[in-house]
Amino acid sequence: MDVILFLVFAAIAVGCALNLVLQTHPISSALSLIGVMGSLAVLYLLLGGEFLAAVQLIVYAGAIMVLFVFVIMLLNAGGEKRPSKKVLRTAVALPLLFTLAGVAAYILATQAPRTEAVRFGAFTAGPYEVGRALFTTWLLPFEVTSILILIAILGAVVLARKEI
Amino acid sequence: MPDLTHLLAAQVPLSWYLILSVILFVIGAAGFLIRRNIITVFMCIELMLNAVNLSFLSFSHQLKNLDGHIYSFFVMVVAAAEAAVGLAIILTVFKNRATLEIDEVSSLKL
Numbered sequence: 001m002d003v004i005l006f007l008v009f010a011a012i013a014v015g016c017a018l019n020l021v022l023q024t025h026p027i028s029s030a031l032s033l034i035g036v037m038g039s040l041a042v043l044y045l046l047l048g049g050e051f052l053a054a055v056q057l058i059v060y061a062g063a064i065m066v067l068f069v070f071v072i073m074l075l076n077a078g079g080e081k082r083p084s085k086k087v088l089r090t091a092v093a094l095p096l097l098f099t100l101a102g103v104a105a106y107i108l109a110t111q112a113p114r115t116e117a118v119r120f121g122a123f124t125a126g127p128y129e130v131g132r133a134l135f136t137t138w139l140l141p142f143e144v145t146s147i148l149i150l151i152a153i154l155g156a157v158v159l160a161r162k163e164i
Numbered sequence: 165m166p167d168l169t170h171l172l173a174a175q176v177p178l179s180w181y182l183i184l185s186v187i188l189f190v191i192g193a194a195g196f197l198i199r200r201n202i203i204t205v206f207m208c209i210e211l212m213l214n215a216v217n218l219s220f221l222s223f224s225h226q227l228k229n230l231d232g233h234i235y236s237f238f239v240m241v242v243a244a245a246e247a248a249v250g251l252a253i254i255l256t257v258f259k260n261r262a263t264l265e266i267d268e269v270s271s272l273k274l
Binding site: 002003004006010013014017018021026029030031036037039040043044046047048050051052055056059060063064068071072074075077080086089090094097098101103104108109112114117118119121122125129130133134136137138141145148149151152153154155156159160 | 187
């Protein structure tokens with residue numbers, strides 16, 4: 001069952017990611033990104049990340065993507081019309097990236113430990129475990145994060161003023 | 165149907181998750197390089213962050229250690245802050261330049 005679930009949702013994630021890159025209209029890309037995030041949430045569940053799967057759906061697919069879709073509608077963003085002028089960059093970048101993917105996949109396939117597979121239920125990190133680690137071991141980074149968010153709020157407010 | 169029961173009982177190797185993470189990251193990087201709409205480029209960055217989160221969680225599961233989940237959590241927090249500031253920057257750029265083409269915003273280029 002694990003294999004089937006993994007294959008189905010990995011295929012959805014890769015298909016939606018390709019669609020994200022290949023679509024010309026931003027709103028189609030945004031919907032594809034939501035598909036990627038939803039299928040990744042299922043994969044997080046298979047890996048035992050119950051809390052992060054919920055956070056992925058609520059924060060990423062919910063809040064952040066609503067922000068994206070809102071900005072796309074606000075700017076009335078259309079599709080790309082003219083063909084790209086970045087032909088040389090594309091011609092150099094794509095083979096290099098595919099080489100990177102091939103080499104990394106080969107190294108992972110040969111070097112990763114074969115004896116231990118990902119078993120559903122072997123390790124779960126629910127809200128209790130994550131919250132306990134977050135508020136004991138990682139308390140200082142957690143509190144620093146609140147300052148980061150405060151600065152982000154201030155930055156967004158300053159940038160969105162009329163005068164700039 | 166011995167094949168089906170075999171498939172149902174089979175386990176997913178760790179490397180499959182990591183390879184999926186690599187594939188998603190490379191797709192995001194390719195989109196970052198070849199797309200010209202600022203918003204789409206920004207979404208490709210989010211895709212790369214998601215791919216890295218997947219590898220964090222796979223390693224966390226493999227090592228039976230919570231630290232990967234905490235790291236993923238912080239990546240999500242930083243991504244949310246980044247999305248808020250980045251989209252505000254995009255709004256400002258659009259207000260000043262009336263364009264979303266990333267090639268036309270090149271004042272800092274030498």
